[in-house]
Amino acid sequence: MNFDRRSFIKAAAATSAIATAGSLFPGVTFAGWTGQEGASGMVSWKKTPCRFCGTGCGVLVGVSEGRAVAVKGDPNCSVNKGLCCVKGYHSIQALYGKDRLTTAKVRRNGEMVEVPISEALDIIAEKIQETIKNHGKDSVAMYGSGQWTIPDGYVASKLFKGCLSTNNVEANARLCMSSAVTGFMTSFGIDEPMGCYEDIDNANVFITWGNNMAEMHPVLFSRMLATRKRRKNVEIIDFATRVTRTSQAADKSILFRPQTDLAVANAICHEIIRNDWVNWEFVNKHVSFHKGKTNIGYGLEDNFAFTDKAEDMSFEEFKTFLEDYSPEEVERLSGVSARDIKYMAALYGDPAKKVTSFWCMGMNQHTRGTWINNLVYNIHLLVGKISTPGNSPFSLTGQPSACGTVREVGTLTHALPHGVVMNEHDRQMAEEIWELPAGSIDPKPTYHTVEMFRALDRGDIRFMWIQVTNPMVTMPKLKRYRDGSLKEDRFIVVSDVYPTPTTDVADVILPAAMWIEQEGMYGNSERRTQHFEQILQPPGEAMSDTWQIIEVARRLGYEKQFPWSEDEYIGRIWEEYRRFHSGPKHEMAPYTVLQQRSGVQWPFVNGKETRWRFNAKHDPACSNGEDFHFYGQDDNRAWIWARPYEPAAESPDSEYNFWLNTGRVIEHWHTGSMTRRVPVLHNAMPSAYAELNPEDAADLGVVNGEMVKITSRRGSIAIPASIKGRGVPPRGMVFVPFFDESYLINEVTLDAFCPISKQPDYKKCAVKVEKA
Amino acid sequence: MPVFGYLAIPKPGAIETLRTELSTMPYCDVIPAENRDVIVLVTDTPDDTTERDLQEKLKSLSALQSLSMTFGHNDEQQPE
Numbered sequence: 001m002n003f004d005r006r007s008f009i010k011a012a013a014a015t016s017a018i019a020t021a022g023s024l025f026p027g028v029t030f031a032g033w034t035g036q037e038g039a040s041g042m043v044s045w046k047k048t049p050c051r052f053c054g055t056g057c058g059v060l061v062g063v064s065e066g067r068a069v070a071v072k073g074d075p076n077c078s079v080n081k082g083l084c085c086v087k088g089y090h091s092i093q094a095l096y097g098k099d100r101l102t103t104a105k106v107r108r109n110g111e112m113v114e115v116p117i118s119e120a121l122d123i124i125a126e127k128i129q130e131t132i133k134n135h136g137k138d139s140v141a142m143y144g145s146g147q148w149t150i151p152d153g154y155v156a157s158k159l160f161k162g163c164l165s166t167n168n169v170e171a172n173a174r175l176c177m178s179s180a181v182t183g184f185m186t187s188f189g190i191d192e193p194m195g196c197y198e199d200i201d202n203a204n205v206f207i208t209w210g211n212n213m214a215e216m217h218p219v220l221f222s223r224m225l226a227t228r229k230r231r232k233n234v235e236i237i238d239f240a241t242r243v244t245r246t247s248q249a250a251d252k253s254i255l256f257r258p259q260t261d262l263a264v265a266n267a268i269c270h271e272i273i274r275n276d277w278v279n280w281e282f283v284n285k286h287v288s289f290h291k292g293k294t295n296i297g298y299g300l301e302d303n304f305a306f307t308d309k310a311e312d313m314s315f316e317e318f319k320t321f322l323e324d325y326s327p328e329e330v331e332r333l334s335g336v337s338a339r340d341i342k343y344m345a346a347l348y349g350d351p352a353k354k355v356t357s358f359w360c361m362g363m364n365q366h367t368r369g370t371w372i373n374n375l376v377y378n379i380h381l382l383v384g385k386i387s388t389p390g391n392s393p394f395s396l397t398g399q400p401s402a403c404g405t406v407r408e409v410g411t412l413t414h415a416l417p418h419g420v421v422m423n424e425h426d427r428q429m430a431e432e433i434w435e436l437p438a439g440s441i442d443p444k445p446t447y448h449t450v451e452m453f454r455a456l457d458r459g460d461i462r463f464m465w466i467q468v469t470n471p472m473v474t475m476p477k478l479k480r481y482r483d484g485s486l487k488e489d490r491f492i493v494v495s496d497v498y499p500t501p502t503t504d505v506a507d508v509i510l511p512a513a514m515w516i517e518q519e520g521m522y523g524n525s526e527r528r529t530q531h532f533e534q535i536l537q538p539p540g541e542a543m544s545d546t547w548q549i550i551e552v553a554r555r556l557g558y559e560k561q562f563p564w565s566e567d568e569y570i571g572r573i574w575e576e577y578r579r580f581h582s583g584p585k586h587e588m589a590p591y592t593v594l595q596q597r598s599g600v601q602w603p604f605v606n607g608k609e610t611r612w613r614f615n616a617k618h619d620p621a622c623s624n625g626e627d628f629h630f631y632g633q634d635d636n637r638a639w640i641w642a643r644p645y646e647p648a649a650e651s652p653d654s655e656y657n658f659w660l661n662t663g664r665v666i667e668h669w670h671t672g673s674m675t676r677r678v679p680v681l682h683n684a685m686p687s688a689y690a691e692l693n694p695e696d697a698a699d700l701g702v703v704n705g706e707m708v709k710i711t712s713r714r715g716s717i718a719i720p721a722s723i724k725g726r727g728v729p730p731r732g733m734v735f736v737p738f739f740d741e742s743y744l745i746n747e748v749t750l751d752a753f754c755p756i757s758k759q760p761d762y763k764k765c766a767v768k769v770e771k772a
Numbered sequence: 773m774p775v776f777g778y779l780a781i782p783k784p785g786a787i788e789t790l791r792t793e794l795s796t797m798p799y800c801d802v803i804p805a806e807n808r809d810v811i812v813l814v815t816d817t818p819d820d821t822t823e824r825d826l827q828e829k830l831k832s833l834s835a836l837q838s839l840s841m842t843f844g845h846n847d848e849q850q851p852e
Contacts, residue, residue: 013776014803018812024810028806089844
């Protein structure tokens, strides 16, 4: 049989379609399809998680003659059961863009010149030493990513926090999920969701809180739609600030004014208590009530500092606090009718319904992100709908390893692989495992992401190494941070796979291996660790981010901490890292188990994965003899918080009279640096746009495709208008996706953040919109 | 030289018509399901112009209810 490469691609196309058909029509068969049978010996299929969101879909990559030529969903992966989204099916094409970075480059006399990668690594090590000598240990920084593999983040933390004794380690996950972390930590005393994707198969009601799942988590959304189709008593409520594809597929779409989700969540609790829908047995055994500081600011000033202080309160005091949030009062503030508020409360309050709440950036990119996370937990806790199949408050992540690498490894300034730098025991554990002298780890956190870039601008940080992320597109109030990175005596290293606006500001560019060109692990939204082997050779001198850091660490004299050989380093790093999580609350699967399976959920104890945490039937860490055990907090209870409504950092006024909301589209991954190089995806969504309400567009005299100018107090951009496109904002709001570096919407956004999580709010600032 | 994979769903009762129409179109390989009204369609065209023409013809098929792309590949085309 003549099975050339083109025939193979056609076979792969058929395989993808058949796999999709299998997901949509269980039991479907195609007798006329011989598939890859004739290609025996020419193709091998390798498992890997998809790298293009936090869902963690398992995919099988077909490899022929050393090149990835096909993708199909992995039917053995419980996450997606063989289904993929459009990014997943085209993911391998992102490996083969014509302008892949394959050689290292160094800026000399203003020009980037190619050098051997070993020379570039020498320069980086020398620059780190020189900068620390001249400006102190906290003048060097590492800025990584939720797309880092777990070993990438682990060695970065070990080098910077352990060996160099600086807590200047941050990751772009600060921009996408740190409010989820502080939400978990304040409500449960321990991070990451208690539920899992099987909740989707068991719930009767889904409420999406500011979460366009149809575009951002399409495979999970499809699973939700399949549940609704399969069973009669299932409904989907989309609670959002604009109409999206999710709204269109939902049974009910409820729009709220930006920031007023805080008030609506409190009003739902008000109604639950007023109607006595409280699950008293659960609340009395497992819940305690607390309040924190209010009027807490927005982080707009350099060196902004805030520490919350919890105070106990009684249920009666909590009930009194909620008196300000009657549905009728909140209707005036939020624009949500009292009837709709009562309807949502009744869904949560109905003991016969299992309710799952989903959220992502809408709640997390919020100047009160921690609070709104707390408030949704409050609802679930009041009615006892938590930690059981179908009852789940579920924070979705956007990146493939925001959970695995950033939250679990602890690649944020305050964190360690186990615990936090402020805790002596946690520091001692890290120093022991890392074989470092006692006292090596600084007990004081330094800069969270926004403040880290402010420090770069001020000159407190002089050296920054950026891996697997593109902050010169994603930082809010972008101009300040771009200008800061270009100042004299700043040295920027960027490891990436393609040229980006961030490589434009680099002094050294390192070509990075991408995804399956290296071995690694990701950790998805449901505590699932997913291993992938090296399937392909990286192009040219491209090198894994992990190995880049190891090479630099050795040049700095830390051979003892980084002793591994290239053929075994990932397994050795994993087994070292596992030591941090030993115990029933967070035990991780051994390397050999990860290699065999399409992901393993932790805690992994005695060979068993944990589906629902805090539930004694499922979670091996429960030890109180009750049905539930919220062991994260000192009082062994989940915490309900009294958190008030407070306005956004900046709201529309007479001059800047529109809300600006930013976000993503289904076709593109984050800043588009990879997916815009995939022809099908690029052609499907070639450029960004400003989504306007049709009546606003008419008032402005703007028709579809005409340029509009969006201006804030920070800057302005001109961008084509989209009217009645895939999304429709309410009057007075403009939505712009951020994937397109030709239209840098973050020139306009505000760098306000949640004072507790330090996560910026990309969803709300004031702009004016004019015909350009 | 674009290659695409699709799931083609016929209008009710039109599976045989759709199968026949697709089977007779150039650049199209058809794999009908045995037990469901769904057809896997793989297209392989020599250039972008032919591809656009084919897509127009596919859209005009009267027996076709929906066409969902599941795979796309084009060796030649790269965005600027």
